[in-house]
Amino acid sequence: MTRTSLELSWRLLRGGGRRGLLGSLLTLAAVMVSTGLLLFAVGGNHAFAQRADADAWRHPAKAVSTSATAVQALDTDYVRGTPITIVDLAATSGRAPVPPGMAAFPKPGEFWASPALADLIEKLPADQLAKRFPAGAPTGILGDEALVHPGELVAVAGHRPGDPAMTGRRSGAMGAETTASPTPIDHYATGAVSTIPQIYQGLAIIASVLMVVPLLVFGGAAARLTVARRDQRLAALRLVGATPGQVIAITAAEAVLTAAAGAIAGTLLYLAAIPALTRITMGGGGWFVSDLWPGPLPLAAVLAGVPVLVGVSAVVGLRRVVVSPLGVAKRETPPGMKAVRLLAFGAIVVAFGLVSGSLTAMGRTGALVLVVFLALGFLSINLVGPWVVALIGRVTAGTARGPARLLAGRRLVDDPRSAWRTVAGVALTGFVAGFLSLMNPQAMPGADARDRLELTVPKAQVATVTDRVRERLAGVPSTVTAGETTSDGASRTVRITVPGGDAAVDRARTALHGVVPGTTPAPPAGSGAELYLLADLRTGALIVLVVSFLIAITSAGITGASAVLDRRQTYAMLRLAGTPLEVLDRARRQETLIPLAVMGGGSLLTGLFFAAPFAAGFGSSGALTLAGFVVLGFAGIIGAGALSRPLLRSVTADPAPRPD
Template sequence: MSALPGLSWRLLRGGGRRNMLGAALTAVAVAVSTALLLFAVSANLAFQGRGDREAWRNPVPAQGGAVAVQAVRTDYVREERITVVELAALSPDAPPPPGLERFPAPGEVWLSPALAELARRLPADQRAARFAGKGGGTVGDEALIHPGELVAVRGWAPDAAVFAVRDGRETDGPREGVAPTRISDFTGKPSFDAQGYQALALIASVLMVVPLLVFGGAAARLTVARRDQRLAALRLVGATGGQVVAMTAAEAVITASAGAVAGALLYGLLIPPLTRIEIGGGPWFAADLWPGVPYTLAVLAAVPLLVGLSAVVGLRRVVVSPLGVAKRETPPAMRFVRVVALLAVLAVVPALSAGTGAGVIAVVLGLAFLSINLAGPWVVGVIGRVTARTARGPARLLAGRRLVDDPRSAWRTVSGVALTGFVAGFMLLLSPTADMLGESDASRLRITVPAERAAALTGQARERLAEAGVPAGVEVTGKGEERTLVVALAGGRDAGEVQAGRGTRGASGDAQGSASGGDGGAAAAQVDAALADRARTALDGLVPGRSATSEADEDRFGLVLIGDIGTGTLVVLVVSFLVAVVSAGITAVSSVLDRRQTYALLRLAGTPLRVLDRARRAETLIPLAVMGGGSIAVGVFCALPFAVTSVNTRGLVTLLACVVLGFAGVIGAGAASAPVLRSVTENPAPRPD
């Protein structure tokens, strides 16, 4: 160990119990930041991994010789989506698709573990009969989006009827179905849904990562006054500016490295419970939430470097004016240009829209975060001057003078909750509800059929439903080369009219029912799930390659997406709230340790301890109320270009809960640091340090 890092290590160890407590607080802050940063990185990689595993179901047409033909359709059971992949080999050396040990032979059916379990649990006439055939095996994890996904892979002969049907529509991925496609491999391309989730994950990561980086940088400034005093003394006795910088960087990196390693271990322990968070229809594989060795090492290297850089940046006064630091002179006031930077970023927000790229949105949000953090200390200084001028008692006067004297330290205490307020305000207008989709009709199943076979298929559908004991009416609607066969299940809206031959739509009517229209209402548009599954099973194979679906089936993805946005919002707020509370608690204790000599001198001068405690609370709660409300307003303003049509009541409740819990967390953190205040004022005699 070289001389300067060795001296830094000896000063760190020899600073006494309270100095080691300050180092421990920094390590804890870094550990929390590292764990949550690894979570943010892993979330993006996890969505990318899901997209890669799903890509093979969104095939790319072969440019040269094709080795197989592939089609994808969507079926439903118990209100859950089943992805059905139809395959046929065109060449004897066709490679197996992901998750399968070999290419499925004609008549073989391979099921995912969750679908196989469901087939065993449900009666055959509700699910299993749809995939009759030889058992081919189990679809492996590398072909599944999540552990509970329902996937069936069926083998066919190349001339099977299932590959002769084409719907003539351009699709964005397996959710809409994929027409028969000749392929040369199973590489595929990410679906539109996968890209959408990755974009949302990127935006969510910015909302989580920027506060983490701010918190990590602030960790380097914990107990800064104590450290600056020590370094200023070394500077005055002959240490060069470079030596002071080197010692500071070494001390910060040593502490941060220990915290970063602890944070990585903490995140490893959190992976099992994190896998239970359901996004995109199901939970996660544990491997999805581990970023891998390269990314982990990158985070473990980046976090200590960030902390070291933040510690060095704050050394200007020590290097340039060590005597001023030793004399505790108030630093010059900050300039209004900090607020100008925030206003400049906000001026860009109205130019954004829902069609703006996720990368651009992420950059603007990141700049808004950083601008709030930049303007925060200036605003705190203004608050301090107003508080001091309007004070009517010693506690508020002390609080105001403290805010003016060191607004940066006061901002570090409330910055976590203020940035959380920005997140909550941004999320308030971006939380859609299921009401946006309206009421969906689950009582009318529909299948697209060729016009020339419409009459024959209608008769076959009636026969199949009668044999299965499913009470339903059948009619054909639409014009052109393809028609829509509509099956109205008994108990659902308009079923009786269809059975009596009085269809609710004319021959040119739209096959899509609207559960919000008519006299039946939403309740009548719902049927027993078992009855609907029996009808789907009876109609399976009526038109090869097509499934019977209802309006409610097709709206389920929207419901899942709305639920996922709510889950993502909650996760982001929980992470931000955790950062805010930990930041408030650590900085509150650090602030007391930084000013222990000031507190001791005030106690020696006769200031009651309760006055000091009230002043300490006031210097936190006053700027918190102003900056918290201001950050929420800025978050709402940044969300306006992307706002949904109406405010989500649940989002508003979440916002209010976040604000209440944030204030409660800061108050609780202040109360937790009260024993430290009593400890440092027990012996008010001035210390030689």
Template sequence: MSVVLPLARQLTRPARQGRAAVALPIVAFAVTTALLLVVAGGARMFLVDPRTADGNGLYGILAVLALLLLAVPLVTLGAAAARLTSRRRNDRLATLRLLGASTRELWALTVLEATAVAAVGAVAGVAIYAALLPLVGLLPFFGAPVGVAAVAIDPLLGLGVLGGVIVVGAASAAASLRRVAVTPLGVRTRSAAPPSRTAALVVGGVLIVAVVLLVSNFSVVAQLLGPAVGIALLLGVFAGALALLNLIGAPIVAARGRSLARRARTASELIAGRELAAHTGPAWRRVSGMAIVAFIAVVAGCGLSIVDVAGDAGPTTLMTDIRTGVLVTLGIAFLLLACAVGVTQAASVLEERELIVGLDRLGIPDAELRRARRLTVMVPLRWAAGGGAALGLMMAFPIVGISLIVAPLSVLTIVATFAGGFALVRAALASTRPIVDGIRRETV
């Protein structure tokens, strides 16, 4: 421990990437914690509040569905936060490994640093949550603002959220260390070959077909297992479908990158294609939030159409609450997308410093470098948005039918989500230009 603590202080000191390499994951963990607390508090309200009795259990089902839809992008953002500095950490740890540091010392250093960063971010997230709580209490449900007391999270549940965020940070960092311990020279020289993702694509495709078939035969499953178990299984299937997006997304991006590199006509296309093929995981994670938001947009659009068609057929308060809940869920999903895109785009510049410097020294024009960076983001973004929406349509079609999917309100929701999501990504990409320009000036 006498050796580990001084090394930990050295590892957390800003290097060439600057203080942003430490600040960015803290910001991401803070946002993750704050939104997790908000979502968990809202779900708890719909599950235990006596005012939900008039909904005959519908409030609870919809609350759990919203929680599952948002839990996957929240956890994904938390895991991405843990990986933001993995390149910097792995470079330094690989050097220590080559100099003779033991695997035990590397594990201690990694877990200590990751836990500290996640803990600082989680505590900051609690402060953000406390500031947001009065605004959350103004949300209109049950015919009036719900109030702070109704959406305030239980202390025990809050501690569970904090502990979960810290565990995600430590576990993600420990997982990234496995490659350092095995091949430190490959990590240090960036010579490790990209992994084969064919198996993941095949398995993911088979699982998606199974999920769609399960949803299509939901009535049969409900008769065999009972309505309560059937609904619980359906909710779990929706959460699983979101996880499958990440499983098949990276292989598709890798294949698209190889195709782009083979057919490249310009330097920017060749650079972008090789980068997508070689660093598929980071390229997908930068835009994976858009896939999840597109999926949620399809579900939300169908939900709004159901409320619109139902009209006066159901209780007015219930219909209004469903509409409000759908809009709140979509709004939180957009906020998650904005945070994930902003943080990961800035982090990608810091992690690709060597590539930017190398291309600049080779004489690549600034316009070509910017176009290459734009392609590495926009190419997977199109696949992410289209794939997320397609999966959402396949999941929604057996439940609501084609008439509600193509209803004007559903189409408008999906189109607005695509437009807003693409605009957010472009804005985040443009915001990193000063960082790229600063790195290029360092080489002059």
């Protein structure tokens, strides 16, 4: 029976006529976009995991003193405002582990540089960069395995165990895990061991939920495109003797065949986009191609999972055909939906309101709970959407003062699920826009202080270090003062202000190299890794919004065209009865824009509610997010609807029934 179902499904796909083929192509296009964007989300999470592992080896993994084979320390310097990660290593035995991206453990006096750092050393004057390193020119070039991103600046310096750089304690007060005191090691750390990569991974998961849930909703809706045409055809098969099992098998086979082709096309689309995606700057740089490639197992899971999702969604939509094929053939209006959908939505909102106040204090558990509630928020909006659309339809029809609005209202009441599918993408994007509009932190203190440097030293050494700094900067215009005591109470900062731009600051950094062994002058708090994170939050929010709008507008265009094909005989008969084409087109537009105004606004408010406990500030960026959603959402829907107008004109030109 399986073979017979496949053969019949293939014949139905080929024999559906020009408009039947167009319907199948719409489904294929929807699945292609869904698969490509789903792979983008999966690849993004894989890329951040790869970055976390590439960063881990720089952070010393303390070994038991009896097993230690080397000493490792970490520091961060800057050139032209860009951080340079400096890993200091000293072997204590002949079994010292070889660092990633290197052919051998560095010998004392050797200095290995990343390709980007080696280029800068060659281009910049020696007194601005090269003189910071004893060897001047790099001994070797680090491989990609040692780097977080292609343009990263990394240096690995070899020392003797007794060198001052390998014995002095380093202060971590100036940055988020950008320094580490000399530590005995016998291996290099792996995984997400530092805070910054963990933050990025957590944000990537949240961004994935904001993108993937609408994608899954869109992918499920793709299985129900041209649903009326298919239901009529399958109902006819049931009435001539096909069993429920045969109908289900035929539908599943047809959906899976179309979805499999769309999934393969979506994979090829993602592969073609990878070179462009590597140029997206996050964490200070772009990406390696291998980072964005999700790997064979995730790829196989997506290629298998998308057709299964589409097949299941198609089968779930067959309940009316299987139970009452005569009702489908007679085009009876299905029973209305229950208000329990609204109760489910309200329950999720109330539950989130009860726990949201404690999420920030729960650490990783709180982040996981937030992700779960974001997914539930999306699903609850998608659940309540058709019910609200039906309600809107009754109000619209009851208050209509013209034929176009009356037709729009009656269509919303007759098939709220189809109307919801057209606006669901933009409505769900409203949730994303509302959530992200409050997640727009303002600029951090110190972000513009590129002419200021700070050294953290023990209180007893402040005067000595201050004199030494003034001595080294004798030829560089600068101001040196003693700053406040640090939070631990045992250290103070020495502040250096160097006017004259980046070149003067880099000259001062080079002159001060080694003034405190193992410690480099740091920028003020809020201008190092934290500043990158702040910029990346905005970049990530923009990416999520762009992807969400791409899903929404694609969904609106495809489902709008599908709705015209589903109702082609109704449109044709109305046109034949004398209804002007402009009235039909206006009714079609109102059928979309009225639910969009209500559901888009409601989902936006829901997004604001879910983001309120974590609001980082609502300034011009947040206002632009909301304004952009309103403008782009309505413009996108209107534009997508305009693409269906020629199709509407075509289907109304010939009212004769077609053997689908």
